[in-house]
Amino acid sequence: MSIIVNGSATPLPPDPRVSLLDLLREHLKLTGTKKGCNQGACGACTVLLDGERVVSCLTLAVQAEGRAVTTVEGLAQSDKLHPLQQAFIDRDGFQCGYCTPGQICSAIGMAAELERGVPSHVTGDLTAGTIAASREELAERMSGNLCRCGAHNGIIDAIAATFISKEAAQPYRPDGPEMAA
């Protein structure tokens, strides 16, 4: 009866009402994972469960029995940040930082989905083997993570720089008349 959290086996709480989010934050004091809405709507509590992104607020800890949970605390290798963490710093991927752990875990799960060829709502050809990771694709795939500070453009830049290419990560410039001038 245990869960593997960032590589360490952790006993399950005796009360099945405890959510995975509360297990992480309140029992294990891993407060990197954030509680925003507690209703599945904001993505702040996103963690990786056996490598797949899920919202930990709507996951009961018992449902994760025997499975591997990765939180933002589990991403860095000793003193070296995960490349995506560094890219968030380099490309202004946050302001207050509250949504950031969820954004980062979500983006890591998203990159694996893209690699596997999982289509999205904006994918034109559902039968194509590979999907071009356009900005539109990245934005759609990250739409389950809200940012109240509006750092979304920096977030997409950081994700594109880490998982796609340096060119894809060029800061977004709307083609508005002021910008063209």
Place this chain on the structure above:
Amino acid sequence: MTPFQYSRATSAAEAVQSAGLEAAKYLGGGTNLVDLMRETIERPAVLVDVTGLSANIDEREGGLLIGAAVRNTALAEHRVVRERYPVLARAILAGASAQIRNMATVGGNILQRTRCAYFYDDEGSRCNKRTPGQGCDALDGFNRMHAILGTSPACVATHPSDMCVALAALDATVHLEGRQGRRTLALTDLHRLPGDHPEIETVLEPGELITAVELPPLTMASTYRKVRDRASYAFALVSVAAALRVEDGAVKAVRLALGGVAHKPWRAWKAEAALKDGPVTAEAFRAAAEAELADAAPLRDNAFKIELAKRTMVSVLGELAGEAA
């Protein structure tokens, strides 16, 4: 959250037996049930986790047999679904967020409950679905998201699923197992209209388990269009699942279902009848949409849904006709 006992079923028979004991509920991904339990709108004494049951997707007689524990992402990314049932892949991908689709199961998606805000507001609002006989605050309230077809004075809520709208159009059948044995049911017969008892949402017997969903073969072009308030991650104002085959300039076969408009995924039988063997023209599409929406009854804030549903139907049929041409 009210205390409950948790158990994990290893077979459908075991699940049905465990759920027979007392006020029990099956647990899929938990994305709807855990939320409603936290609000104490659902108060099961026993939770039987059925995510360990069949999560297989098998080809069968030209169609597909989909285990109830298949996650929404797994279904949308399945090769056969993408190639032959694009309407289903697109409907799933238009729903919720990637995180929730990774968790949500086919069984749970079908039985998810309404997102009516008054239903969720346990302390502040009256709701016949939550507390039978109490009244319905949505009737005279903020009802922009509510239903326009098949409503009753007791309830005007919508069924929120995108996936189910595609399943309705696809003539899917649902495989069930209960204390009385096994049976199958057309998906379009599973959910009820509210009538006098909006608290009874399906024709399922107490403790009946969804074990699988079966899709017959589809030999038509198909797609799904969802109209919502923002470009992503919002429930439907109106959605349309459609499949079409054109032969010799006439509609040879057509399937249409609407989401966001009723207490159940709404199969547009009247529009289909109007289109069958008729011309492939915008006028014919519009006439069919008019026929389907003829009985629509708007509330204070949602009359726009009637015209929106018609235009979306015409537009989607036009897109498929273009593809088929």
